[in-house]
Structure formats: C-alpha cells, structure tokens
Amino acid sequence: MADTTFKSLAVAGVALLLALAGVSWLAISSSEQLLFPELTQKARAEAEQVGRKVDYALTLGIPPDRLVGLDVLFAGLKESDRDVSFLGLTDASDRVLHAYGVDTEGLLAVLGLPARGSLFEGLAAGQSLRADYLVTALPLRVGTLYLGHSEHALIQPLIDNLFDIAIVVLVAMLLAFEVMLLVLTLNISQPAQAATTALRAVTARRFDLVTGFAGPDELGAFLGRVDSLIAATAARLGTRLRSLRGPSLVGVRLLSFLFVFAEELARPFLPSYVDGFVHQMSDLGTAMATGIVIGMHMLIFALVMPVASMLYVRLGRRRLYIAGTLLASVGLAGTALAAGYWDLLVWRALSATGYATAFVACQGFVLEVTNRDNRAQGAAMMVGGITLADICGPAIGGIVAERIGYSATLLMAAAVAALTVLAVRGLMGRDAAHAEVPGRITFRDFAIAFGNRRFAVQLLLAALPAKFLLTGFLFYLVPLTLADLGNPEGDIGRVVMVYGLAMMAGSPLFARVSDRWQRHGLVVAIGGVISAIGMIGLPFVPAALLVVAIPVAVAALGFGQSMSITAQVSLVVSLLPATGRQRGQSPGLTVLRFVERMGGGFGPVVAAALADSFGLVGAIGILGLYGSISFLLYAMLAAYGRVDAGEAGR
Amino acid sequence: MRRRRALAMATLAVLALILGPAAGALAAAPAAAENRAFRIMMILWRGETPVERGFRWQLLGRGVAVEFLVRDLARDLGRLPAVLAEAKRIRPDLIYTWGTGITLGTVGRWDAPDPAPYIADLPVVFAMVSAPGATGIAPPPGTPPRANVTGVSHIAPLPAQIKAIRAYLPLTRLGIVYNAAEPNSLANVEELRALAPEMGFTLLEAPVPPDATGAPDPASLPGLVGGLAKAGAQILYIGPDTFIGNQRDALTAAGLAHGIPCFTATELEIRESDAMLGLVSPYEAVGRLAAEKARKILVEGQPPSASPIETLEHFSYLIRLPVALQLKLYPPLPLLDYAEVIR
Numbered sequence: 001m002a003d004t005t006f007k008s009l010a011v012a013g014v015a016l017l018l019a020l021a022g023v024s025w026l027a028i029s030s031s032e033q034l035l036f037p038e039l040t041q042k043a044r045a046e047a048e049q050v051g052r053k054v055d056y057a058l059t060l061g062i063p064p065d066r067l068v069g070l071d072v073l074f075a076g077l078k079e080s081d082r083d084v085s086f087l088g089l090t091d092a093s094d095r096v097l098h099a100y101g102v103d104t105e106g107l108l109a110v111l112g113l114p115a116r117g118s119l120f121e122g123l124a125a126g127q128s129l130r131a132d133y134l135v136t137a138l139p140l141r142v143g144t145l146y147l148g149h150s151e152h153a154l155i156q157p158l159i160d161n162l163f164d165i166a167i168v169v170l171v172a173m174l175l176a177f178e179v180m181l182l183v184l185t186l187n188i189s190q191p192a193q194a195a196t197t198a199l200r201a202v203t204a205r206r207f208d209l210v211t212g213f214a215g216p217d218e219l220g221a222f223l224g225r226v227d228s229l230i231a232a233t234a235a236r237l238g239t240r241l242r243s244l245r246g247p248s249l250v251g252v253r254l255l256s257f258l259f260v261f262a263e264e265l266a267r268p269f270l271p272s273y274v275d276g277f278v279h280q281m282s283d284l285g286t287a288m289a290t291g292i293v294i295g296m297h298m299l300i301f302a303l304v305m306p307v308a309s310m311l312y313v314r315l316g317r318r319r320l321y322i323a324g325t326l327l328a329s330v331g332l333a334g335t336a337l338a339a340g341y342w343d344l345l346v347w348r349a350l351s352a353t354g355y356a357t358a359f360v361a362c363q364g365f366v367l368e369v370t371n372r373d374n375r376a377q378g379a380a381m382m383v384g385g386i387t388l389a390d391i392c393g394p395a396i397g398g399i400v401a402e403r404i405g406y407s408a409t410l411l412m413a414a415a416v417a418a419l420t421v422l423a424v425r426g427l428m429g430r431d432a433a434h435a436e437v438p439g440r441i442t443f444r445d446f447a448i449a450f451g452n453r454r455f456a457v458q459l460l461l462a463a464l465p466a467k468f469l470l471t472g473f474l475f476y477l478v479p480l481t482l483a484d485l486g487n488p489e490g491d492i493g494r495v496v497m498v499y500g501l502a503m504m505a506g507s508p509l510f511a512r513v514s515d516r517w518q519r520h521g522l523v524v525a526i527g528g529v530i531s532a533i534g535m536i537g538l539p540f541v542p543a544a545l546l547v548v549a550i551p552v553a554v555a556a557l558g559f560g561q562s563m564s565i566t567a568q569v570s571l572v573v574s575l576l577p578a579t580g581r582q583r584g585q586s587p588g589l590t591v592l593r594f595v596e597r598m599g600g601g602f603g604p605v606v607a608a609a610l611a612d613s614f615g616l617v618g619a620i621g622i623l624g625l626y627g628s629i630s631f632l633l634y635a636m637l638a639a640y641g642r643v644d645a646g647e648a649g650r
Numbered sequence: 651m652r653r654r655r656a657l658a659m660a661t662l663a664v665l666a667l668i669l670g671p672a673a674g675a676l677a678a679a680p681a682a683a684e685n686r687a688f689r690i691m692m693i694l695w696r697g698e699t700p701v702e703r704g705f706r707w708q709l710l711g712r713g714v715a716v717e718f719l720v721r722d723l724a725r726d727l728g729r730l731p732a733v734l735a736e737a738k739r740i741r742p743d744l745i746y747t748w749g750t751g752i753t754l755g756t757v758g759r760w761d762a763p764d765p766a767p768y769i770a771d772l773p774v775v776f777a778m779v780s781a782p783g784a785t786g787i788a789p790p791p792g793t794p795p796r797a798n799v800t801g802v803s804h805i806a807p808l809p810a811q812i813k814a815i816r817a818y819l820p821l822t823r824l825g826i827v828y829n830a831a832e833p834n835s836l837a838n839v840e841e842l843r844a845l846a847p848e849m850g851f852t853l854l855e856a857p858v859p860p861d862a863t864g865a866p867d868p869a870s871l872p873g874l875v876g877g878l879a880k881a882g883a884q885i886l887y888i889g890p891d892t893f894i895g896n897q898r899d900a901l902t903a904a905g906l907a908h909g910i911p912c913f914t915a916t917e918l919e920i921r922e923s924d925a926m927l928g929l930v931s932p933y934e935a936v937g938r939l940a941a942e943k944a945r946k947i948l949v950e951g952q953p954p955s956a957s958p959i960e961t962l963e964h965f966s967y968l969i970r971l972p973v974a975l976q977l978k979l980y981p982p983l984p985l986l987d988y989a990e991v992i993r
Contacts, residue, residue: 056986057986060971060986060993062975063980066980068983069984069985072982073984
C-alpha cells in the first residue's frame with residue numbers, strides 16, 4: 001500500500017518538477033528580453049563615461065596616442081561591471097591607438113566582423129553584436145572609442161538568481177510532497193486499509209467492523225456499499241458495529257510544520273532586525289540587548305509549555321492550537337510594526353507564548369491518537385514536520401526579506417500563522433473526550449530527575465551545552481556574522497537552512513547507529529564534539545573564507561546534534577523510566593526539555609556578551625571550545641545505558 | 651490634569667531656554683555675559699590673505715559677533731614684541747597668528763624654560779604653520795597638549811604627498827633642494843628620510859651651500875638641480891622652505907631645463923611659478939577650520955587644549971598644464987576627475 005503511495009508521489013513529484021522547470025525556463029527567456037535593453041543602456045552609459053574623460057583630456061591638448069591611464073579606467077570599469085571585456089581607441093584613420101582586454105589584432109578582428117542580427121529589441125545607436133560581444137562605438141573629437149561587453153552578461157543576473165529559484169523549487173517540492181502525502185493518506189491509503197481490515201474480518205465471519213469511509217467519490221461509494229452490507233448483516237446477527245475510522249495522525253506533520261515555519265521565516269534576519277532597535281539601549285550594550293530578544297523566545301517557550309499543558313484538558317487540542325497560532329500571529333505582526341525596544345520585547349514574548357502553546361497542542365494530539373506501539377512513529381511525524389520547517393523557513397524567509405524587507409516578511413509570517421487556523425479543523429479532527437496531558441511538569445519530576453546523579457551529568461554536560469550552541473551560534477552569531485560580512489538575507493537563510501538539512505540527513509542514519517552500538521552515552525559524546533568542532537576553527541579562518549567555513553560549521557552542528565539528540569532521548573528514558581503516572585512519558589524527558597530550553601534562552605545572551613569582548617567570530621570560537629570541553633568531560637563521566645522509546649521534541 | 655502638566659512642561663521649557671545659555675555663557679565666555687562682541691587680535695605676516703577671509707566668513711556664517719584687531723607685521727618679526735605687549739595690556743578674547751615665525755614668537759616652544767615673553771593665559775589659534783611638531787609649537791605625541799594653543803597646519807601629511815606624486819607618475823627617486831639653515835625645512839627633510847625606505851623611494855638631497863656672507867646662495871641652484879638630474883631624480887620636491895619659496899622661479903626653471911617636474915606642498919610655487927603638480931590646502935579652508943576652533947573656544951567655552959592641532963581632511967590636487975605639456979608628462983585620465991587644472 002505504502003509502495004503505491006510512494007509510486008504515485010514520485011510520479012506527481014516528477015510532473016511538478018517538470019512544470020516548475022518549464023515555468024523557470026519561461027521566466028528566464030522572458031527576462032532576457034527585459035534585460036537586453038538594460039544591458040545595452042548600461043554599455044552606452046559606460047562608454048559615454050569613458051568618452052567624456054577622454055574628450056576632456058583631448059581638449060587639454062594631450063595627444064590621443066599619448067593618453068595615460070586608460071588602463072586604470074578600464075580596470076575600474078571591469079571591477080564595477082564583470083561583463084566588460086575590452087576597451088579600444090582608434091584615431092580618425094581607424095588606426096588602433098589603445099587596446100585593453102584584447103590586443104590590437106583581436107580588436108581589429110572583432111570590428112572587421114559583420115554585425116549580427118539581434119534576437120531582441122534594444123540596440124542603441126552605435127551598438128552592434130559582433131562575435132560574442134556587444135560592441136558600443138562612440139565617436140570622439142578625434143577617432144572612436146570602442147567598448148565591448150560579453151554577451152554572456154545576459155545570463156548573469158539569472159545565474160545570480162538561480163540559487164533563489166532552486167530554493168523556491170525545492171521548498172515547493174517539499175510542500176507539494178507534504179500535501180500530496182496528506183491527501184493520499186486520508187483519501188486512499190487509510191480507506192483502503194480500513195476496507196482490507198473490515199473485509200478480512202468478514203472473511204473470518206466477523207461482522208462487527210465497518211470502514212466508516214463512505215463518501216461521494218468512487219472509493220467512498222464502494223466503501224459505503226461495503227459498510228451497508230456489513231451493517232445489514234450485523235443487524236441480522238445483532239452484533240455491535242465499530243467504525244475503523246479514527247482521527248488520523250498524518251495531519252500533525254503539516255500542523256507542526258506550519259506554526260514552526262511561520263516563526264522560522266524570521267530566523268536569518270531577526271538579529272539584524274532587532275539590532276535596529278537597540279540603539280536606545282546604550283546602558284545594556286547593543287549586542288546584549290539583541291541577544292536578550294533572541295534568547296527570550298526560547299526561555300518563554302520553556303516557561304509557557306507547562307502552563308499550556310494544564311490548559312490542554314480544559315480547552316482541547318484544537319482550541320489550544322488555534323489559540324497558539326493566533327497568539328503567534330499577533331506576536332509576529334507586532335514584531336513587524338514595533339516602535340521601540342521594549343514593545344518589541346513584548347511582541348516577541350507573545351509570539352513565543354503562541355509557539356509554545358501550538359507546540360503543546362501538537363504534542364498532545366500525538367499522545368492522544370497513538371498508543372504505546374506507534375507512539376514513536378507519531379512523534380517522528382511531528383519531528384518531521386518541524387525539521388521540514390527548519391529547512392524551508394529560513395531559506396524562504398531570507399529570499400523574501402531580500403525583496404520586500406524585514407517588516408513585510410514578518411507580516412507575511414504573521415499571515416502564515418493566522419492562515420494555519422484554517423487547516424486545523426480538517427487536520428486535527430474533533431477534540432476527544434479523553435485527553436492525555438502532554439508533558440506536565442511537577443516538582444516531583446525535578447526531585448526524581450535530580451536525585452539521579454547520571455541524569456544531572458547528562459543535563460549539565462551534554463543537554464545544556466547542545467542547546468547553548470544551537471541558540472548562541474545558529475540563532476544569534478551566524479546571522480549577525482554573515483550580515484557583518486555583507487551577505488544578503490537570502491544567503492544567510494540558506495546557511496541557516498543547512499542545519500535543518502544536516503539534521504534531516506543525520507537523524508535516521510544515527511538513530512540506527514546508536515541502536516546498533518547500544519552505547520548511547522558514547523554516541524552523545526561523539527555527536528557533541530562533532531557539533532562543536534567546526535566552531536573552534538572559525539576564528540583562525542581568514543575573513544574571505546568565512547563564507548565557506550560558516551556553512552561547514554553549521555553542517556557539523558546539525559550532524560553532530562542529530563547524532564546526540566536521538567541517542568540522548570533513549571538514554572534519558574532509560575535512566576528515569578516512566579513511573580506509571582502517565583503512559584509513555586518519562587519525567588526525565590520533561591525535565592530535560594524544560595531545563596535545556598531555559599538554558600537555550602541564555603545562549604544568545606552569553607554569545608552577545610562574548611561578542612562584545614572578542615568580536616563575533618571570537619565568540620563563535622569560545623562557544624565551540626566550551627562545547628568541546630564539556631562533551632569531552634561528559635564522555636569521561638558517562639556510563640552507558642540501554643535503549644528505549646523516543647519523544648517528540650527538539 | 652493634562653492642561654496643568656502641559657503648563658508645567660512649558661514653564662520648564664522656558665526656564666531651560668533662559669537659564670541654559672545663560673549658565674553656559676557665564677561659565678564659558680565673559681564677553682557674552684557682558685553682551686558685547688568677542689575681540690580677536692589677528693597678528694599677520696604679509697597683510698590679509700585668503701586664510702583670513704575664510705576665517706572671517708566662517709565666524710560670520712555661524713553668527714558669532716566679532717571685533718577684529720588686525721596687527722600686520724609686514725614681514726618684520728621685529729615688530730612682534732610691541733604687539734604682544736599691547737595684547738597683554740588690552741587682553742583680547744583670543745589671538746590669531748599667521749605662520750610659523752609669528753606663532754613661535756607669540757607662544758614659544760612648548761618646553762620653553764622661561765614663558766615670560768610669551769602669551770600663556772590667552773587662547774591662541776594659529777594658521778599656516780607647516781610643521782607644528784617639528785618646530786616645537788606642538789608638544790611631541792604622548793605629552794599633554796598645551797593649555798592655551800591650538801591651530802591648523804596647511805601641509806598635507808607626507809605619505810599623502812608621496813601618494814599624490816605616484817598618482818601622476820611612478821616614483822623611485824625623489825630629489826630635494828633645501829635650505830639646511832631653516833628648522834622648518836630641516837624637519838621636513840628628516841621626515842622624508844624616515845619615510846623613504848618605508849614607501850620605497852630613494853631621497854636625493856641637495857642642501858644649498860652658503861655664499862660669502864653665510865646666507866644660502868641662490869646662484870648655486872642650477873648646478874644643484876643638474877646634479878640631481880644626473881643622479882636620476884624623477885621629480886623635485888618643494889617643501890615648506892622660505893628660501894626655496896623665494897627662489898621658486900629659479901628652481902622650477904632649472905628643473906624644466908633638465909626635464910624634471912617640481913612637486914609642491916604649498917600653493918605659491920604652482921599658482922605663481924612653474925611647479926607641475928601640487929597637493930595643497932586651499933587657504934580659505936585653512937582659515938575656516940581655524941575659525942571653527944576659535945568659535946568652540948569663544949562660544950562653547952571649550953579649552954584650546956581640547957581642540958587638536960590638525961590639518962584639513964581634504965586637499966586640492968593641482969596640475970599646471972603648460973608645464974605638463976612642455977615636459978610631455980601628460981596627466982593620467984583618472985586624475986582629471988578630481989584635479990584642478992591650471993591652464
């Protein structure tokens with residue numbers, strides 16, 4: 001069944017890819033037509049700029065063959081415009097006096113060629129296409145100035161945009177994949193599975209199961225017939241009927257994706273955006289003031305979760321999710337329109353509150369719909385949605401911010417969060433009467449957790465440093481350092497995205513490794529060191545290479561953390577087994593999440609303090625050093641535990 | 651409620667408007683408190699120059715009421731003591747001095763053992779001092795600034811001058827004819843010596859020998875330039891040197907005869923003689939910067955020591971076109987974007 005689903009998904013994926021490729025190609029060819037006149041105008045303007053200087057020199061009485069500094073002008077032109085390929089000056093009898101970027105023979109050869117017809121409109125006077133060049137000829141008081149541009153210039157801006165186009169295609173693919181998975185699962189796989197189960201029961205002469213998938217379409221009509229047959233038989237035999245149609249968990253992927261995506265859109269530029277507000281905070285230090293805003297999100301997340309968990313039973317998952325996304329939406333919109341530092345802080349706190357509330361609602365949904373056997377699978381669905389948002393959010397946010405600015409992008413994020421409300425009814429189903437409360441945290445949990453020395457070591461030397469590196473480095477230092485180096489938001493977003501990609505690639509791989517080795521402590525330690533190692537090297541990298549080195553360090557962080565996070569969950573669950581108070585929930589995990597999120601909130605603040613004294617790159621190095629030392633200590637102290645189930649969370 | 655608060659605010663604002671400047675004026679400038687124009691004594695070397703024009707216009711433009719007491723020495727330093735005696739008697743709010751000689755005579759060296767002959771308790775702002783550090787008007791770096799002296803030097807920093815020459819032509823050998831008897835000129839040559847290895851050129855020196863009376867001999871100039879030409883000098887450097895300044899025509903003509911252009915750091919040699927290129931401070935801008943320092947002292951009550959002794963940030967690049975054409979050393983195109991061409 002799943003095989004069929006994937007086949008159809010693959011076909012649809014290829015079709016989508018072809019369609020996107022076609023659209024991209026159309027965009028490219030139409031933009032050539034738009035760009036050509038711009039190129040010719042630019043060429044004309046550059047030729048005139050040089051021509052004016054040469055003319056002025058000639059009026060001063062400088063002989064044309066003795067002009068000095070044309071080579072410098074040519075180099076300057078080339079620096080500001082990569083497409084310039086040659087510059088030449090001839091006298092009245094067409095003798096070449098000066099030629100740069102091409103030798104005299106070469107220039108004469110190009111000028112001797114017949115002009116080609118152009119595919120596009122837009123050649124100005126004195127311009128022609130010869131060989132691979134757009135040649136602009138400008139008559140001067142003595143002789144003619146020739147400026148040549150490479151025709152490949154037409155494609156250049158498109159190549160510059162290719163990255164953005166590729167990202168948009170990738171994200172569109174991923175989203176389309178999600179939606180198709182959802183549609184296929186709800187409308188085909190699940191009804192078909194239900195039909196199989198019901199009919200198997202019929203063959204076993206049990207008439208107590210109906211599919212519950214009766215509907216207007218062909219499949220629905222067919223299943224309706226099956227159900228009514230079974231129901232009729234059941235009525236004759238007097239058996240009680242049970243519908244196989246329950247709430248489907250597949251929606252949690254999209255739901256968790258949506259609210260995280262809204263928040264992640266701002267990831268690549270949030271530190272720079274906040275930076276614009278902190279000038280009023282001179283007594284705090286600007287770096288610190290920015291760090292506080294970035295870190296506070298994590299802190300509020302940790303504090304609100306237990307509160308939201310208490311509300312879960314009273315409100316139910318759907319209302320809770322709606323409340324969360326609306327709060328997040330208002331918070332994001334407020335962030336976009338904030339007037340000063342303090343109200344910015346309030347809006348950020350609001351959106352963090354919403355984020356935590358939606359998170360609890362999704363977690364509760366997973367707990368309610370799954371049982372012991374498929375809980376890990378359900379949690380993986382939610383983590384999958386979140387990871388996807390981690391990848392798509394920063395990439396899209398960066399591209400959008402580059403084009404419409406920070407505030408408009410934040411407003412867009414607010415709109416995404418608000419529109420999520422529309423998807424809830426279809427994806428979460430009705431609130432169930434029984435509710436299993438997610439992750440409520442009690443003082444008893446803390447007592448149990450901290451009473452265990454191994455757990456305390458795990459928390460202080462592994463869990464906390466990991467979150468510290470994530471929030472301090474990825475959420476704060478990376479965007480600021482890259483912005484400092486003059487990278488546009490789109491590029492910053494792509495670098496941040498590398499973390500999510502590495503996580504996505506690493507998680508399944510390392511989950512297998514860690515289960516095979518049965519040495520979770522070791523895997524946590526190795527992963528931790530890997531995650532920090534890339535950061536240590538950054539202060540020694542020359543500034544020009546940082547653009548390459550930072551993504552490498554981010555990838556190392558993603559890989560390392562995907563390795564240690566999966567192993568750490570198994571480890572903590574086995575350290576502090578569930579007390580039977582709640583099925584499938586470990587008090588250790590709840591405490592772990594709470595404490596590491598609290599700690600994560602201080603990551604950007606500490607990073608800011610370090611950046612104040614050691615510069616941005618220096619701060620990265622120190623964080624990396626701290627992480628490595630901490631994980632090595634942990635490795636020395638760790639004894640190895642057993643494997644157990646996982647839990648949704650980050 | 652709201653109205654009462656507005657009233658209180660308005661009252662406060664009015665009080666601040668009245669008291670603020672008054673307090674500032676009381677603390678800062680006695681003249682303003684007595685509600686009269688500031689008195690500035692100008693001690694000049696050769697009458698009014700564009701520097702003083704810039705000085706006056708700047709103060710006028712900033713709305714500072716000033717009464718100028720102009721004392722022109724007409725190129726005779728012997729008249730200075732009388733002017734200083736007058737200054738000590740009438741106590742102007744500020745003294746403006748022109749050039750190294752007058753400034754040195756007015757404030758003395760920073761480490762002068764006996765300060766009695768000099769002005770030590772009135773603010774002095776100088777202009778047109780070519781080397782405040784080398785001549786001892788400014789204390790050396792690392793020592794505290796002088797309490798009552800600040801001003802403007804009109805000479806671009808030497809590295810900037812060398813770069814200016816190199817923007818025109820490649821430079822490996824720089825020739826200089828100078829009067830070793832002038833501290834100004836000697837200080838400049840010493841600085842060039844130190845800079846030569848750093849910036850990768852050779853300094854070819856030709857000190858002017860004294861004649862029978864012991865004064866530097868103008869007749870020696872053509873021979874000295876000829877020697878420098880033989881040694882391969884690509885350009886002759888004219889620094890702040892009064893003797894060479896007076897002999898500018900003889901020197902530039904000797905250069906032309908050997909096909910060597912002259913570079914100058916002061917304006918006269920290129921405006922009124924045949925130097926080919928120069929990096930100079932426009933006189934008026936020097937006056938404006940000096941006036942700004944004077945305004946801060948008089949109006950804002952800033953002590954002179956708080957205002958650094960400095961040069962302009964921007965200098966004029968001058969090219970004397972007939973000389974360039976005659977020597978067939980044509981100015982590079984990029985220079986023509988910002989150079990002032992004298993035709």
